[in-house]
Amino acid sequence: MIKFKSDFLWGGAIAANQAEGAWQADGKGMALSDTIRGGIVAGKPDESVLPGKYYPSHEAIDFYHRYHEDLELMAGMGFNCFRTSIAWSRIFPTGEEETPNESGLAYYEEMFQTMQKLGMQPVVTISHYETPLNLVKKYNGWANKKLIVFFERYCQAIFTRFGDLVPYWMTFNEMNNVHTMPYASAAMQVSGSEQEQLEMKYQAAHNMFVANAQANQLAKQLMPNAQMGIMLSLSGAVIYPATPNPKDVFETMTLQRRSLFFADVQLNGEYPRYFKRICDDHQLHLDITDEELALIKQYPSDYLGFSYYRSSVYAAGSSTEGNTSGILGQENPYLEKSDWGWPIDPLGLRYLCNILEDRYHKPMFIVENGLGDNDTIEADGAIHDAARIKYLKDHLIEIGEALEDGCQIIGYTWWGPIDIVSAGTGEMKKRYGFVYVDKDNDGNGTLARSKKDSYDVYREIITSNGESLFR
Ligand code: BG6
Numbered sequence: 326m327i328k329f330k331s332d333f334l335w336g337g338a339i340a341a342n343q344a345e346g347a348w349q350a351d352g353k354g355m356a357l358s359d360t361i362r363g364g365i366v367a368g369k370p371d372e373s374v375l376p377g378k379y380y381p382s383h384e385a386i387d388f389y390h391r392y393h394e395d396l397e398l399m400a401g402m403g404f405n406c407f408r409t410s411i412a413w414s415r416i417f418p419t420g421e422e423e424t425p426n427e428s429g430l431a432y433y434e435e436m437f438q439t440m441q442k443l444g445m446q447p448v449v450t451i452s453h454y455e456t457p458l459n460l461v462k463k464y465n466g467w468a469n470k471k472l473i474v475f476f477e478r479y480c481q482a483i484f485t486r487f488g489d490l491v492p493y494w495m496t497f498n499e500m501n502n503v504h505t506m507p508y509a510s511a512a513m514q515v516s517g518s519e520q521e522q523l524e525m526k527y528q529a530a531h532n533m534f535v536a537n538a539q540a541n542q543l544a545k546q547l548m549p550n551a552q553m554g555i556m557l558s559l560s561g562a563v564i565y566p567a568t569p570n571p572k573d574v575f576e577t578m579t580l581q582r583r584s585l586f587f588a589d590v591q592l593n594g595e596y597p598r599y600f601k602r603i604c605d606d607h608q609l610h611l612d613i614t615d616e617e618l619a620l621i622k623q624y625p626s627d628y629l630g631f632s633y634y635r636s637s638v639y640a641a642g643s644s645t646e647g648n649t650s651g652i653l654g655q656e657n658p659y660l661e662k663s664d665w666g667w668p669i670d671p672l673g674l675r676y677l678c679n680i681l682e683d684r685y686h687k688p689m690f691i692v693e694n695g696l697g698d699n700d701t702i703e704a705d706g707a708i709h710d711a712a713r714i715k716y717l718k719d720h721l722i723e724i725g726e727a728l729e730d731g732c733q734i735i736g737y738t739w740w741g742p743i744d745i746v747s748a749g750t751g752e753m754k755k756r757y758g759f760v761y762v763d764k765d766n767d768g769n770g771t772l773a774r775s776k777k778d779s780y781d782v783y784r785e786i787i788t789s790n791g792e793s794l795f796r
Contacts, residue, residue: 342453362378468528491548501561505652631690717783
């Protein structure tokens with residue numbers, strides 16, 4: 326029998342901009358996510374909010390006003406943790422204020438207290454694709470080192486206020502997606518030649534590494550018991566070579582490294598040796614100071630949080646576009662696909678955990694995994710989401726195997742335990758939840774919540790601490 330440790334963290338994860346709505350409530354400023362209509366991959370951001378257009382995140386599922394009910398539903402599954410993000414522009418509306426917005430702080434304080442009362446440890450992402458719009462427009466986001474200062478001020482405010490309430494933090498959601506989704510990941514528009522674009526991406530990455538190290542430093546002073554993590558999209562690290570041709574194998578390793586690079590720096594505390602070759606080959610000239618390198622060295626992160634949805638297949642020389650699920654590569658004839666064309670690969674998750682264990686020897690936290698699917702509502706209101714149940718069980722069984730392999734996995738938070746707006750496409754139809762929300766792609770619906778079949782299944786898994794998976 327595979328054993329999950331008694332302190333294993335079981336829960337679910339959402340992001341403020343995909344769930345809260347209330348996009349102008351209580352002094353909130355505009356965030357980059359507020360200007361996106363069709364999702365960060367499918368749609369282009371608008372210059373500002375255009376009158377008469379529908380923005381799915383503006384109301385989302387109204388988690389802002391309904392979180393008590395929603396968190397109770399989560400606690401009903403036995404969750405002992407819950408991951409969400411703080412919307413930066415609720416705390417600093419333009420990102421540049423000297424003092425934080427008290428209403429924003431009070432709002433999250435009550436939310437985290439509610440989680441604690443319900444027996445759920447808050448797991449908080451500090452920046453999840455929702456940078457204040459002003460910082461995007463004025464500075465082009467993380468392309469500019471000024472953001473390090475604004476981010477530090479933001480961290481100072483939230484660590485001071487929530488340090489006693491939040492034990493697990495992650496600085497930037499999926500920072501490695503700067504390669505494929507720089508607007509979401511680094512809040513910047515890239516332009517110029519291929520070389521210039523790459524330079525911008527690595528500079529933004531470096532600026533975020535410094536901000537991450539500063540956040541870790543600040544955490545040590547303000548909340549010494551907190552665990553500080555990074556968060557990466559590691560679907561992009563489970564890439565299989567298209568053939569045994571050594572070229573495919575070598576280039577696949579290089580592409581996998583492109584994601585792991587972000588953990589190499591922030592967990593090991595220094596730039597890996599292969600980075601010099603990247604800079605030389607692409608003639609990258611980056612603004613990196615000795616003081617910044619010393620800070621990164623002194624304040625590495627405590628754990629590796631990551632998302633995993635699927636694997637991909639790569640052929641040398643092919644293009645490396647991606648979306649919220651990772652790299653878009655070749656077909657894998659051995660795997661089935663979700664309704665949105667994402668290959669389903671539970672064993673890929675065990676493979677990934679083993680790679681990470683061998684490479685970092687640090688705790689890992691699987692903070693996103695899930696199946697976005699079409700749900701059918703039966704005449705009696707029931708939702709028999711068998712595919713979601715299978716995806717959940719199959720991935721958890723492989724996590725159990727990875728634990729037996731010796732991987733230090735501290736927890737698992739299913740992505741979107743209640744239906745939320747898709748980040749990639751802006752749809753409501755792409756549902757991840759164990760709890761259904763009555764709302765469609767055009768914004769129609771009562772917002773009523775109801776349980777799907779998967780709700781009881783996840784509850785049974787959690788309350789048996791994983792044992793029901795193997796019955
Ligand atoms: C991750 C993001 O990339 O994938 C989430 O951190 C996102 O914000 C999730 O929602 C699933 O992607 P999508 O496009 O199905 O919402």
